[in-house]
Structures are given as C-alpha cells and as structure tokens.
Amino acid sequence: xxxxxxxxxxxxxxxxxxxxxxxxxxxxxxxxxxxxxxxxxxxxxxxxxxxxxxxxxxxxxxxxxxxxxxxxxxxxxxxxxxxxxxxxxxxxxxxxxxxxxxxxxxxxxxxxxxxxxxxxxxxxxxxxxxxxxxxxxxxxxxxxxxxxxxxxxxxxxxxxxxxxxxxxxxxxxxxxxxxxxxxxxxxxxxxxxxxxxxxxxxxxxxxxxxxxxxxxxxxxxxxxxxxxxxxxxxxxxxxxxxxxxxxxxxxxxxxxxxxxxxxxxxxxxxxxxxxxxxxxxxxxxxxxxxxxxxxxxxxxxxxxxxxxxxxxxxxxxxxxxxxxxxxxxxxxxxxxxxxxxxxxxxxxxxxxxxxxx
Amino acid sequence: xxxxxxxxxxxxxxxxxxxxxxxxxxxxxxxxxxxxxxxxxxxxxxxxxxxxxxxxxxxxxxxxxxxxxxxxxxxxxxxxxxxxxxxxxxxxxxxxxxxxxxxxxxxxxxxxxxxxxxxxxxxxxxxxxxxxxxxxxxxxxxxxxxxxxxxxxxxxxxxxxxxxxxxxxxxxxxxxxxxxxxxxxxxxxxxxxxxxxxxxxxxxxxxxxxxxxxxxxxxxxxxxxxxxxxxxxxxxxxxxxxxxxxxxxxxxxxxxxxxxxxxxxxxxxxxxxxxxxxxxxxxxxxxxxxxxxxxxxxxxxxxx
Numbered sequence: 317x318x319x320x321x322x323x324x325x326x327x328x329x330x331x332x333x334x335x336x337x338x339x340x341x342x343x344x345x346x347x348x349x350x351x352x353x354x355x356x357x358x359x360x361x362x363x364x365x366x367x368x369x370x371x372x373x374x375x376x377x378x379x380x381x382x383x384x385x386x387x388x389x390x391x392x393x394x395x396x397x398x399x400x401x402x403x404x405x406x407x408x409x410x411x412x413x414x415x416x417x418x419x420x421x422x423x424x425x426x427x428x429x430x431x432x433x434x435x436x437x438x439x440x441x442x443x444x445x446x447x448x449x450x451x452x453x454x455x456x457x458x459x460x461x462x463x464x465x466x467x468x469x470x471x472x473x474x475x476x477x478x479x480x481x482x483x484x485x486x487x488x489x490x491x492x493x494x495x496x497x498x499x500x501x502x503x504x505x506x507x508x509x510x511x512x513x514x515x516x517x518x519x520x521x522x523x524x525x526x527x528x529x530x531x532x533x534x535x536x537x538x539x540x541x542x543x544x545x546x547x548x549x550x551x552x553x554x555x556x557x558x559x560x561x562x563x564x565x566x567x568x569x570x571x572x573x574x575x576x577x578x579x580x581x582x583x584x585x586x587x588x589x590x591x592x593x594x595x596x597x598x599x600x601x602x603x604x605x606x607x608x609x610x611x612x613x614x615x616x617x618x619x620x621x622x623x624x625x626x627x628x629x630x631x632x633x634x635x636x637x638x639x640x641x642x643x644x645x646x647x648x649x650x651x652x653x654x655x656x657x658x659x660x661x662x663x664x665x666x667x668x669x670x671x672x673x
Numbered sequence: 674x675x676x677x678x679x680x681x682x683x684x685x686x687x688x689x690x691x692x693x694x695x696x697x698x699x700x701x702x703x704x705x706x707x708x709x710x711x712x713x714x715x716x717x718x719x720x721x722x723x724x725x726x727x728x729x730x731x732x733x734x735x736x737x738x739x740x741x742x743x744x745x746x747x748x749x750x751x752x753x754x755x756x757x758x759x760x761x762x763x764x765x766x767x768x769x770x771x772x773x774x775x776x777x778x779x780x781x782x783x784x785x786x787x788x789x790x791x792x793x794x795x796x797x798x799x800x801x802x803x804x805x806x807x808x809x810x811x812x813x814x815x816x817x818x819x820x821x822x823x824x825x826x827x828x829x830x831x832x833x834x835x836x837x838x839x840x841x842x843x844x845x846x847x848x849x850x851x852x853x854x855x856x857x858x859x860x861x862x863x864x865x866x867x868x869x870x871x872x873x874x875x876x877x878x879x880x881x882x883x884x885x886x887x888x889x890x891x892x893x894x895x896x897x898x899x900x901x902x903x904x905x906x907x908x909x910x911x912x913x914x915x916x917x918x919x920x921x922x923x924x925x926x927x928x929x930x931x932x933x934x935x936x937x938x939x940x941x942x943x944x945x946x947x948x949x950x951x952x953x954x955x956x957x958x959x960x961x962x963x964x965x966x967x968x969x970x971x972x973x974x975x976x977x
Contacts, residue, residue, distance in 0.1 A: 355782030
C-alpha cells in the first residue's frame, strides 16, 4: 500500500498535467501494477526493467506510470480500478493473484485493455501473457543433477498454484534425465516476498541435507543463505549473481520488455486483440543468465539443452512420465499439452513432498 | 540437527523479542505505539545505510538504534505534545515508515550486505551444544538477553521503574505526586523506538544481511501482539518470542522433513498458538487486569 499513495499522487499530477497542458496529441497511458517492490531483485524488478525498455522504445508516444507493492486481494481491485479511472488505455497486472481483481475491473471498464500475467481467465478486453519458465527450470534441473553430490535439491516454493507446481515438476524432470534417482524436497513458504522467511526456508532445507537450492519466491535472501553455507543455487526471475557470485549456477531471467513493446504497438495502431500468449526461450521472453560456477562439460550440456528447446527438438514434458503415485500421465513420446500444463495440480514421480490442495 | 534448528530459531526470534521489549516499556508508561513496524523498518534501512557508508556493521547497529529512536520522536511529539490520537498516529507512523524507508533505501537495494560478525566467547563457547548455541552468537542476541534482564530489573526493582509503572496505571495521580508524566513518557517512547530500530538493524545486518523494501514483513505487528501475549512481563516476552520463532521454523523443518501436514495449516500455526495462549491468559480476568497498564492509550493533558 505504502508508496501506492505517492505513486497515485504522481499519477494524479501526471493526469493534471495532461488536462491543463495544451498538448496537440495526448500521450496514451500504459500502466503497470506490481505486487512487490521494483527493487526486489527478482520478479517485480524484472517487470520494471521491461517497463523501462518500453519507455525507452516508445516514450515519445506513451507514458507508463506504475503502482508498486500492491497486495493481492481486495486492495488489488481498488488499485487496478484507480489505474483504470486515471485514464490508462492498457494496464499490465503483473501477478497471478491479481487475476480475479483484473477480471472484475475489466468488466466495469470495457474500453480499457488489460494484460494479466500468468493467469488463465480472459475476456474481450483481457489478454493473458505468460512465459514458459518451465523450459528454464528443466535446464536448471539438469545442471542440479550434475552438480549435486547428494542427489537432493531443495525447492523454496511460494503458493501451490499451477505455475509453481509446473516449475517443480520441470526441475525434477530435468534432473531425472541426468540422474533417475534424483530427489527433491519442497518447502512452501506461503509468501512471494518475505526475505526472513525465505532465508529460514533455505536454512531448513540445507539443514536437512540438500546441497542445491532453487527458489520460486521473489527475493535474493535464499541465494544469500546458499552463499553463506557454501552450496550452489539458481536465481529466479532476475539475474541474482550479485547476491552469490560463487553460488549462482544460472538464473531464469524474465525479459518482458519485448512483449510489453509488442502489445503497446498493437494498442497504438489499433490492432490489439485479446490473446493468450505463452512464449518461451525461443521468443526471447525468457533468457538463461550466464552459466557460471560449473565445469565446462556441465555448461556444454546446459547450452545444448537450451538450443534443443529453442529449436523445438526437445519438449521438457515428453513421456513416458508417471504421476507421483506411479499412475501413468504421458505415454512414451507423448508431449504435454498447454492446457494440462497451465492447470497442473499434481506432482510427477520423484518429487518428495505432498502437494498442498 | 537440533542444534541447527535452534540456531535458526534464535535468529528468527531475536528481533521479535527486542522490538516487543521496547514496546513493553512504552506501554508500561501508558503509551500505545502501533508504529513498531514503521520504526523497525526505519531502523533496518538506517542500519544498512550506516553500515554501508562507514564499512562497519557495528556503526550500522548504532545507526539502526538512532533511526528507530528519531522516528519515534515524531510519534512522541504528535501524541504527547500535541495530544493526537495514539492509535491513529501509530498507524500513520507505520505507513509513513514503510514508504519513507523504501524511498531512502532505494540506492541500497540489491547491494551485498555487511553481516554482523559472531562473537565467540572464549571458554564458554567450548561447552558442548550450549557453547555453539548460546555463546557463539552475534551481538544482537546477547543484547536481547541483556535487555530482558535489564528491563525486568528496571521496571520491577528500580525506583524509576516504579514511577514508569505508576504513570502507566494512573497518570493523573502520578502527576499529582510530582512525577513528570510527559517527560517520562517521551523517554519511554524513545526507548521503544530505539529497540524497534535495533530489531530492524538485526533484520538488515544479521537475519538477511541486505536491504529489501518491506523486509520487516509484518514482524512489528507480531511484536505488538507479543506484548499483550506476555501480559506486559519481560520474561514472558522472551518465552513468547521464542515460542513464536520455534513454531515458525519448526513448520519449515517439518515440511522439509516430509511430514504430511498441509503447509497452509503449518504456516498458520504461530498465529493459532498466539490465539490459544491469549485465550488461556485472558481466562483469568484478575491477573490480566493486574498487569494491564490502566492508562494505556489514554491522552494526558496536565491541568496546570
């Protein structure tokens, strides 16, 4: 909520600037709603970088105000609605938990266009966009299986939503392709953003014997703990190498800028339509941070896998894959369809955790 | 394994204990400051900034204390001098603190931190188990224990402490006796702010040595609840803080260990534990009343 007030005041000031200014052509507003702080070093920071790229590319035609630290829940609806009222033409709501709030506000403002990140509900004026993070997690899993001495990785998870479950499965799937007996321990922090709790979860996992750490939460705290304890870890959403120069193996970096620019251009030339976009490594919406702190053969393997995923030769979820309880999910050679992936609510074999329902 | 868990519990509980002790003294003097979260986060950013700029985590610690104390002065001025509503001012202090710290801390976000080193006490640290857990900690842990002992002695054994409690129970009578109510309350508020600032410094120098906006993540509110939970008794703050820390860390370990309990329930456990204890304490109405400062939250305007 905090800087919401300040940002709103700034937005209001901008708005005032428009109406009083005798500008020949009004700049359109493309607005952003962030769940965390734009300096969190992770998810929101990656979104902010994308927004800055948008401003750089199209700053002469649009303005791009943002609201940060908007909590998921009733506050989100108010924040998005205020954005809509303040004259935004296109609003990016950048967290899964904003889904219902976005849908509600979109119904009230049919002329405003919305882009909701990682959700599965859409409407004529609500598009969804997502990144195939699982492609990166598959690569991370392979690296983990090569680098781990004990064959056990720890996964700090946020909330049991399909996106996160898919990430855990992809990591396990990648690891199993190298070491079929690879195990994973999962701790649910039940938060996206709490450095202390994320660090505690990291410590708990390390104390229980994992020697590789990966996270699906937003701050660099777990990376820092891994560095302190001398084990390897993977960055999330942003390159987290600064928090662990000798710790980070690679990071799944979100590079939203290209998508933001593409959609804003569509808005400006009137071709914007509601779509369900789901791009991955090959489209440049997802990039792997430099492969560091690993031997050359592991690096070569990771690069080869990355190339295969980009070319479409390899789909991380290709059968045979069993569900956690041993029942078959995909037959040999069968590829998972997008619908199943986006609604994933089960673990695959090898994940050592009970999925919270 | 048990040792490792205990070490994590200590780190998680220390900021709660320190912040709650400060608020306990403030409330014993009859002032309800709901701005603990705001003072804590200001302490965290001040500590990180001071440590970064001087290169010394110890100066960072002092910076945190000063940051929290200075910020609490604002609350003191508004509620004691201008007699503003304490609840509203406290809430405003939290909101302001969260926003202001984000603004001030922006240049420091994402920078590697300066962790406060552990002080290994010679001799004692050789004791098996206890040596590692109790005598090889960072300064904030030792300070937290010293504060529990010190605050307990101050409030219940010293003359000034008696005055503080008198003011908290009946400020009109204390005033009639010639005790300076406003001055004492200012000092109590500043002490509370300094403790919250120290707790914040622990967050950005020990718990997770980095600055991230919002990093207190609600710990100030837990500290506030702890004061009531402890029925305004320092030793119970220590016990409550550690109970809370133990349940929080315990549930993470339970998950990593693979105990099949829903994680949402495990995450809620610390709060459930708080509610249960609150019910148990409030069951005995008389002891609750004895410990509750009767003038808590009431404004005081000297008649002459």
